[in-house]
Amino acid sequence: MSVTERLGLVDMDGFREDVRAFLSTSLTAEMREAADRQAGIYADPDLARDWHLTLYQKGWITPSWPVAYGGTGWTAAQRLTFEVECAAANAPVLPAMGLQMCGPVLIGHGTDEQKARFLPRIRSAEDYWCQGYSEPGAGSDLASLRCRAVRDGDDYVVNGTKIWTTHAQFANWVFLLVRTSSEGPQQAGITFLLAPMDSPGLTVTPIISMSGEHEVNQLFFDNVRVPVALRVGAENNGWEVAKYLLQFERGGAAAGGRPLRLLRSISALMQDAAGEPEHVVHSPQFRRRLTLLEIELSATMWTQRRALSAVASGDPMGVTASSILKLKATEMTQMASELALEALGPFASVDQSVAAVGPVAGRSVAARYLNMRAVSIFGGSSEVQRTILGKELLRR
Amino acid sequence: MSDAQESRAILKDMLRRMLSNRQGEGDMMARWRQLRDELGLLAAPLPEARGGLGGGFADSALIAEELGCWLMPVPFVATSVIAIGLFDALSREDLSDQVVSGDILPVPALMEDGRVMRVRPTATMLREEDGVLRLRGRKELVEDVDMASHLLVPACADRSGEPLLLLLPAALPGMGWSRYRLLDGREAATVVFDDITIAPDAVIGRGEADWQRFEAVLDRAMVATCAEALGLMRAMLGQTVDYVKQRRQFGKTIASFQVVQHRLADMLIEVEQAASVTAMAVQALPDPIAASTAKARTSQALRFVAQNAVQLHGGIGTTEELALSRYFKRAMLLETQYGSAEQHLARVERLREVERSLIG
Numbered sequence: 001m002s003v004t005e006r007l008g009l010v011d012m013d014g015f016r017e018d019v020r021a022f023l024s025t026s027l028t029a030e031m032r033e034a035a036d037r038q039a040g041i042y043a044d045p046d047l048a049r050d051w052h053l054t055l056y057q058k059g060w061i062t063p064s065w066p067v068a069y070g071g072t073g074w075t076a077a078q079r080l081t082f083e084v085e086c087a088a089a090n091a092p093v094l095p096a097m098g099l100q101m102c103g104p105v106l107i108g109h110g111t112d113e114q115k116a117r118f119l120p121r122i123r124s125a126e127d128y129w130c131q132g133y134s135e136p137g138a139g140s141d142l143a144s145l146r147c148r149a150v151r152d153g154d155d156y157v158v159n160g161t162k163i164w165t166t167h168a169q170f171a172n173w174v175f176l177l178v179r180t181s182s183e184g185p186q187q188a189g190i191t192f193l194l195a196p197m198d199s200p201g202l203t204v205t206p207i208i209s210m211s212g213e214h215e216v217n218q219l220f221f222d223n224v225r226v227p228v229a230l231r232v233g234a235e236n237n238g239w240e241v242a243k244y245l246l247q248f249e250r251g252g253a254a255a256g257g258r259p260l261r262l263l264r265s266i267s268a269l270m271q272d273a274a275g276e277p278e279h280v281v282h283s284p285q286f287r288r289r290l291t292l293l294e295i296e297l298s299a300t301m302w303t304q305r306r307a308l309s310a311v312a313s314g315d316p317m318g319v320t321a322s323s324i325l326k327l328k329a330t331e332m333t334q335m336a337s338e339l340a341l342e343a344l345g346p347f348a349s350v351d352q353s354v355a356a357v358g359p360v361a362g363r364s365v366a367a368r369y370l371n372m373r374a375v376s377i378f379g380g381s382s383e384v385q386r387t388i389l390g391k392e393l394l395r396r
Numbered sequence: 397m398s399d400a401q402e403s404r405a406i407l408k409d410m411l412r413r414m415l416s417n418r419q420g421e422g423d424m425m426a427r428w429r430q431l432r433d434e435l436g437l438l439a440a441p442l443p444e445a446r447g448g449l450g451g452g453f454a455d456s457a458l459i460a461e462e463l464g465c466w467l468m469p470v471p472f473v474a475t476s477v478i479a480i481g482l483f484d485a486l487s488r489e490d491l492s493d494q495v496v497s498g499d500i501l502p503v504p505a506l507m508e509d510g511r512v513m514r515v516r517p518t519a520t521m522l523r524e525e526d527g528v529l530r531l532r533g534r535k536e537l538v539e540d541v542d543m544a545s546h547l548l549v550p551a552c553a554d555r556s557g558e559p560l561l562l563l564l565p566a567a568l569p570g571m572g573w574s575r576y577r578l579l580d581g582r583e584a585a586t587v588v589f590d591d592i593t594i595a596p597d598a599v600i601g602r603g604e605a606d607w608q609r610f611e612a613v614l615d616r617a618m619v620a621t622c623a624e625a626l627g628l629m630r631a632m633l634g635q636t637v638d639y640v641k642q643r644r645q646f647g648k649t650i651a652s653f654q655v656v657q658h659r660l661a662d663m664l665i666e667v668e669q670a671a672s673v674t675a676m677a678v679q680a681l682p683d684p685i686a687a688s689t690a691k692a693r694t695s696q697a698l699r700f701v702a703q704n705a706v707q708l709h710g711g712i713g714t715t716e717e718l719a720l721s722r723y724f725k726r727a728m729l730l731e732t733q734y735g736s737a738e739q740h741l742a743r744v745e746r747l748r749e750v751e752r753s754l755i756g
């Protein structure tokens with residue numbers, strides 16, 4: 001039984017087989033190998049673009065969008081099947097900023113004009129989006145953000161800074177939260193804007209991660225003019241728009257996606273160690289921890305499946321489910337990255353960015369372990385998720 | 397205070413002063429020379445008669461902990477604990493003196509396969525024919541090769557299979573080097589011995605008894621590594637405490653959140669437990685069970701403390717710019733150095749079995 005079969009997702013009209021057939025022909029060996037080398041949160045732009053366009057041509061790039069905007073009309077179960085199959089086949093991880101964040105926000109809150117202008121370009125990969133929420137002083141406490149926008153005729157004039165902006169160096173658009181009012185509760189003075197990255201006065205400074213990679217950036221806005229037509233939702237209503245998006249960020253994708261991909265690399269390392277009986281991967285202790293992780297993965301995928309069927313029957317994806325899924329996805333990802341580190345052994349000490357050393361399957365293991373420290377920090381830290389869960393439970 | 401205690405306090409103080417000055421940080425060899433020649437770091441753990449402070453291995457542990465605390469990954473364990481330890485154990489004080497004076501800088505070349513931490517050689521073969529010695533084999537992950545003058549190479553005799561300990565000049569003709577960098581920025585290499593000729597006096601140890609001496613030296617290296625790890629942990633905990641007291645979210649310091657306080661408490665508990673197993677092992681050496689107990693427990697603590705230090709720093713904790721990231725990567729190395737937690741747990745289990753069967 002495969003992972004998706006055990007998920008108990010009904011294979012309507014041979015859907016799973018269709019997905020597999022597609023993956024086996026369209027996801028080339030080169031793409032899979034390139035995906036193996038990726039250590040970051042998202043695939044590098046070139047690889048991501050190849051895979052994005054492949055899915056686009058097939059009509060499968062935005063399965064979760066409404067059919068009218070290019071969705072596939074799949075059931076929630078089919079969408080999950082698709083995602084899990086992609087992960088199991090080691091498809092590149094596509095950046096979520098356009099497909100899973102900005103797109104859905106525009107569908108939910110954008111004007112007809114905005115939808116017509118931006119949605120097709122997200123689908124066709126003509127635009128590359130980045131997310132400008134966090135600021136140096138506003139991380140977990142996002143609502144305290146201070147980047148200011150002041151109305152001047154048909155424009156907003158934006159001043160301030162955004163930080164941790166993933167892939168801003170590749171993006172041509174940013175969606176951002178700005179402060180338009182200091183009155184009332186903090187949440188009530190926030191506005192959601194879209195801005196071209198080549199706007200005069202907008203500069204991008206790289207931040208290097210401890211893996212040595214360049215994934216995140218700081219943005220500086222110096223009197224950047226953003227047309228009012230690029231506002232999403234009403235002025236001072238940006239928090240509502242953002243909250244909607246956070247739901248997608250936390251519960252939208254397959255929670256098992258990253259762990260599944262990492263498990264693949266652990267299997268590869270285990271194969272590599274097959275001829276070495278003293279290798280740690282052959283110890284019962286290692287096997288047991290791997291099994292525990294796989295069990296957690298099954299449980300989590302079923303949690304997601306149950307949450308999705310609640311959505312299908314008309315209930316919104318609850319706060320509870322999305323926080324549990326975010327926490328579990330995070331913990332499993334980090335555990336898998338640790339097991340991979342141990343499965344590689346002493347070679348994990350090598351900085352592979354300078355020279356490739358040791359088994360091929362181990363090349364991105366250390367960098368991944370380093371990069372995956374961030375998954376329990378971004379998109380609502382683990383501490384914040386547990387606070388949400390506790391509050392929700394006590395509120396009932 | 398006894399004389400020995402006093403000189404140790406002075407050493408610690410001087411060490412701190414020298415290490416807290418981060419100038420010229422990039423040049424590890426210069427820093428090492430300074431520590432060796434100005435501070436006499438290599439002489440310190442020797443007996444008083446040889447210019448040491450008389451504290452023996454306890455002083456090595458003290459020095460290693462300070463080096464960890466200040467993130468100074470100089471080859472102290474490789475030279476002081478392993479090279480000098482082995483030379484002394486083989487009654488080759490003449491070689492030890494050369495290490496102390498800086499005339500030679502030997503680094504151990506232990507692993508035949510970089511996927512497993514196994515020291516006992518099976519594929520590094522020395523062939524003796526008509527008085528000519530020829531060596532074949534390879535060693536992975538030999539550290540500090542940019543600074544080393546010599547390699548300390550475990551090998552085995554091709555006929556008898558008996559273990560050998562070789563001290564080879566690092567620049568012998570026929571040695572193949574592929575160099576790379578480690579996560580903590582130091583240089584390492586895979587060294588290939590392609591049937592190279594070595595001098596007869598390169599064989600400094602031979603047979604089971606010498607091998608046992610070498611294993612005892614490695615146990616000490618393990619414990620010194622625990623002490624360095626302890627220094628790293630203390631520093632990471634200190635940095636985290638400072639940070640959470642200053643970082644504000646939701647109108648207060650993040651230190652005011654109980655979750656954060658509890659996490660700090662758990663980190664402290666780990667640091668203290670690691671300090672305890674390390675102190676125990678320092679005292680119990682040459683007991684191999686104590687050494688492996690310390691390495692297993694300290695490696696676990698190190699991972700926990702490093703991960704949570706980053707977590708409590710939030711986004712800034714994941715950046716290269718913060719010193720914490722360098723501590724984190726050094727911690728990744730020390731976790732597996734001379735064997736991971738998993739391997740040492742297995743060794744403790746094995747040795748305990750033997751102990752029980754002896755008592756039984």
Ligand SMILES: Cc1cc2nc3c(=O)[nH]c(=O)nc-3n(C[C@H](O)[C@H](O)[C@H](O)COP(=O)(O)OP(=O)(O)OC[C@H]3O[C@@H](n4cnc5c(N)ncnc54)[C@H](O)[C@@H]3O)c2cc1C
Pocket residue numbers: 130131132133134136138139140141163164165166167215216374377378379380381382383384387643645646650653655656707708709710711712714
């Ligand atoms: C690799 C990476 C990529 C990112 N990409 C983006 C992006 O593309 N766009 C974007 O806008 N942002 C992005 N972020 C930012 C991310 O969302 C923030 O880092 C996150 O919100 C945490 O904020 P902070 O870093 O300021 O940490 P802080 O909020 O300062 O948190 C520090 C620590 O305090 C804890 N803490 C904070 N508040 C509480 C509380 N109330 N109770 C208990 N504990 C608490 C946290 O859990 C954490 O452990 C990214 C971050 C990283 C690391």
